Amino acid sequence: MSEAVIAVALVWVAASGTAVVLTRDPLRQAFVAGFFGLALAFLYLSLQAGDVALSQIVVGAIALPLIVLLSLAKVRKGRE
Amino acid sequence: MSRRARLALFAAAAPALAVTLGAGLAGLPSFGGQITSYARMLSELAPRQRHITDVVSAISFDYRGIDTLFEEFILLSAVAGISVLLRPLSDETRQLPEDKAPDRTIPPPSPAVWLLAVFLSSMLVLTGIETITHGQLTPGGGFQGGVILASALYVVYLGTNYVTVERFQPAPLLEAYDGVGAFGYVFIGLLGLLAGAGFLSNVVGLGVTGNLISGGTIPLLNLVVGVEVAGGFAILASEFLDQTAVIRTRRR
Amino acid sequence: MSVLAYGVVAWLFLVGVYGVVTSRNLIHLVVCLSVAQSATDILLLEIGYRTGGHAPVFVGLPAHPGPAVDPVMQALALTDVVVGAAVTALLLALAVQVHKRAGTLDPDALQATRD
Numbered sequence: 001m002s003e004a005v006i007a008v009a010l011v012w013v014a015a016s017g018t019a020v021v022l023t024r025d026p027l028r029q030a031f032v033a034g035f036f037g038l039a040l041a042f043l044y045l046s047l048q049a050g051d052v053a054l055s056q057i058v059v060g061a062i063a064l065p066l067i068v069l070l071s072l073a074k075v076r077k078g079r080e
Numbered sequence: 081m082s083r084r085a086r087l088a089l090f091a092a093a094a095p096a097l098a099v100t101l102g103a104g105l106a107g108l109p110s111f112g113g114q115i116t117s118y119a120r121m122l123s124e125l126a127p128r129q130r131h132i133t134d135v136v137s138a139i140s141f142d143y144r145g146i147d148t149l150f151e152e153f154i155l156l157s158a159v160a161g162i163s164v165l166l167r168p169l170s171d172e173t174r175q176l177p178e179d180k181a182p183d184r185t186i187p188p189p190s191p192a193v194w195l196l197a198v199f200l201s202s203m204l205v206l207t208g209i210e211t212i213t214h215g216q217l218t219p220g221g222g223f224q225g226g227v228i229l230a231s232a233l234y235v236v237y238l239g240t241n242y243v244t245v246e247r248f249q250p251a252p253l254l255e256a257y258d259g260v261g262a263f264g265y266v267f268i269g270l271l272g273l274l275a276g277a278g279f280l281s282n283v284v285g286l287g288v289t290g291n292l293i294s295g296g297t298i299p300l301l302n303l304v305v306g307v308e309v310a311g312g313f314a315i316l317a318s319e320f321l322d323q324t325a326v327i328r329t330r331r332r
Numbered sequence: 333m334s335v336l337a338y339g340v341v342a343w344l345f346l347v348g349v350y351g352v353v354t355s356r357n358l359i360h361l362v363v364c365l366s367v368a369q370s371a372t373d374i375l376l377l378e379i380g381y382r383t384g385g386h387a388p389v390f391v392g393l394p395a396h397p398g399p400a401v402d403p404v405m406q407a408l409a410l411t412d413v414v415v416g417a418a419v420t421a422l423l424l425a426l427a428v429q430v431h432k433r434a435g436t437l438d439p440d441a442l443q444a445t446r447d
Contacts, residue, residue, distance in 0.1 A: 003112075003333060003383070010340045013374070017344045017367050021351035026359040033363050040370055047377045048387040048401045050219030051136045054211070055413040058227040063313060063417050064366070066234055070320035071359055071424045075431050077324060083440045090353045098346060105338040112333070112383035119380065119402040123388055126403075133391040135400070139407040151411040158418040165425040169432070219389060223414045290391065309414065316421050323428060 002046065009043040030068040037061055131286045132216040132295040140221065141301040145280040148301075149265055152308060156262050159312040166319040166327075173330045174322070176243070189240055197239020204232035212306035216295040222302040226309025233314050242325040246318075254315045261308020268300055337378050344371035358427040358437045366420050373409045373416075380405030 016036040023029040037060020044053035081089075122143065126135045130142060140148050168174045189197075208229035215221030237245040272281035280297075287294035348368025355361040380402025386393070388403035431437050 007333065007336060010336055014340045014343055017370075018347055020367050021347050021364050024356065024360060026357055026363070029360055029363055033366075036367065036370075040374075043374065044377060047381050048385055049377050049380075049406045049409065050387050050389065051134075051221065051224070052373070052377060052406050052409045052413060054219055054224045055227075055410050058224055058231065059413055059417040062231040062234065063227060063316075064420065066317060067320055067421045067424055068359065068363065070317070070324055071428050073324045074320070074428050075359070075437060086353060090350070094346060094350070097349075098342065101342040101345070105342060108334075108338065108379065110334045111337045111378060112381050115380060115382050115385075115399075115402040116404070119404050120399075122403060123400045127390050133389060135388040135390070135403040136406045136410065139403055140410065144404075144407060147408075148411060151415050154415050155418050158415070158422045161422050162425045165422070165429055217391065219387070221410075223411060227414065312418065316418065319425070320421075320428075 005046045006043070009039070009046045012039045013043050015039075026068070026072055030065050030072070033068070034061055034065045037064065127289065130282065130295050130298065131289040132298060133289060134216055134218060134220075136219070137215045137221045137298060137302070138295065141298045141305075142280075142282050142295075145269070145301065148305070149269070149280070152262060152265055152305060155309065155312050156258060159258060159315050162316055162319050166323055168327050171330055172327050174327050176326055193239050197235050201232040201235045201239075204228055204235060208232065208306075208310070212302055213292065213299065215302040216298045217290065217292070222305025223309055225302075226306040227313055229306065229310035230313035230317065234317055237317075237321065242321060245321070249314055249318055251315070251318065254311050254318065257307050257311030258315060261304045261306075261311060264304035264307070265301060268297055268304065271297070338375075341371050341375045341378065344368070344374070356438055356440070358430060358439060359424065361439065362420060362423045362427060365423070366416065369416050373412055376405045376409045376412075 016039045020029060020032050020036050023032050037056060040060060041053045041056045044056055122139060123135055126138045127133060130138050132138050208225045211220040211228055212222055212225030233249055236248060269280040272283050273279050275283040277283055282296040284296045286296045293299060345368050348364050351364030352361050355364060382399055382401050384398045385401040386397055388400040434442055
């Protein structure tokens with residue numbers, strides 16, 4: 001049972017990682033990266049790593065999308 | 081090099097990298113097989129030796145505490161690098177955007193958003209403090225709790241505006257948190273030296289397993305790392321926020 | 333299962349490097365780099381996994397718990413995730429300043445400064 005969960009998590013992570021790279025527009029990529037962070041957290045939880053999953057959730061859902069979006073806002077403002 | 085040359089080099093090197101990776105990964109023991117004897121020994125000994133229940137925290141802050149010291153200083157240097165990179169350059173000034181129509185004020189945030197921000201940020205502060213202080217008992221610790229504390233400030237910014245959040249995070253205070261956290265770790269390590277044992281030895285009383293204050297220096301180190309990570313991530317976000325909100329090219 | 337587990341690691345790393353090499357936007361490049369970095373975290377945790385193991389937290393366990401998974405690998409991966417985010421932020425700060433000076437975020441359009 002746990003093996004099946006790990007296999008599903010691995011496939012989900014591989015698919016989201018490919019989607020992050022193939023999304024060329026940085027604004028859309030920020031959202032897909034948030035989804036990838038969620039997939040990673042699910043994989044870490046199914047590998048019985050609670051501490052690492054907690055780190056990944058707070059970093060991948062809060063810190064990383066925030067700074068990517070703030071950088072994009074700065075770049076767009078400079079372009080106007 | 082030009083784009084075509086770069087792509088050609090990647091097309092040639094990627095299969096070689098894939099083959100090397102595959103050969104290397106194939107030499108690993110099968111997935112879910114055995115774990116190292118060091119890990120088995122630590123799982124057996126750590127709860128008894130250090131009176132804690134979360135072995136990962138004990139390894140981060142006690143058995144391999146010096147590695148965490150280096151990681152903390154990497155975080156400190158990354159935040160210092162960001163502060164240096166995002167400083168106002170010679171042709172930029174740092175001022176709030178002036179209002180072109182001073183008789184019309186910026187509409188305040190809607191009450192629903194404001195209420196949600198107040199509620200969320202208080203819950204985040206509580207969750208962050210709980211995660212930091214229970215690091216030696218349950219999964220958690222200084223790193224996770226510090227980022228949760230910093231995210232409370234992010235939520236305040238999202239629910240209100242730049243001026244409000246600047247009142248909560250004066251830059252000297254955040255830098256003081258960062259520095260105190262980094263120095264506090266070294267100071268607790270030096271306590272070990274003063275007590276006659278090695279650097280970062282666990283020399284404070286160990287307490288009873290399962291209590292909040294157990295594990296000797298582990299909760300203390302959790303606390304200073306939590307302060308440092310919270311200060312670091314808050315500085316990070318405030319630097320980027322300053323860039324979008326107040327730093328602009330000086331008009332000639 | 334081993335093939336799937338380690339294959340995902342190799343795939344994520346190669347896909348991340350492919351994104352870095354073929355990127356046309358510096359911010360897209362930095363996010364692809366973070367994808368490649370997460371592949372190393374996954375490899376660390378997979379090496380430490382043990383079938384039928386439980387998390388290395390010794391509270392509230394049933395009467396006959398199985399073995400615990402490797403806690404040393406989790407300690408390594410834990411700080412890696414947080415510090416990796418800070419280094420990604422440093423790279424994004426670099427990208428923002430490059431855009432201010434050069435006016436573009438395209439890696440192919442950037443040229444070395446002349447002074």
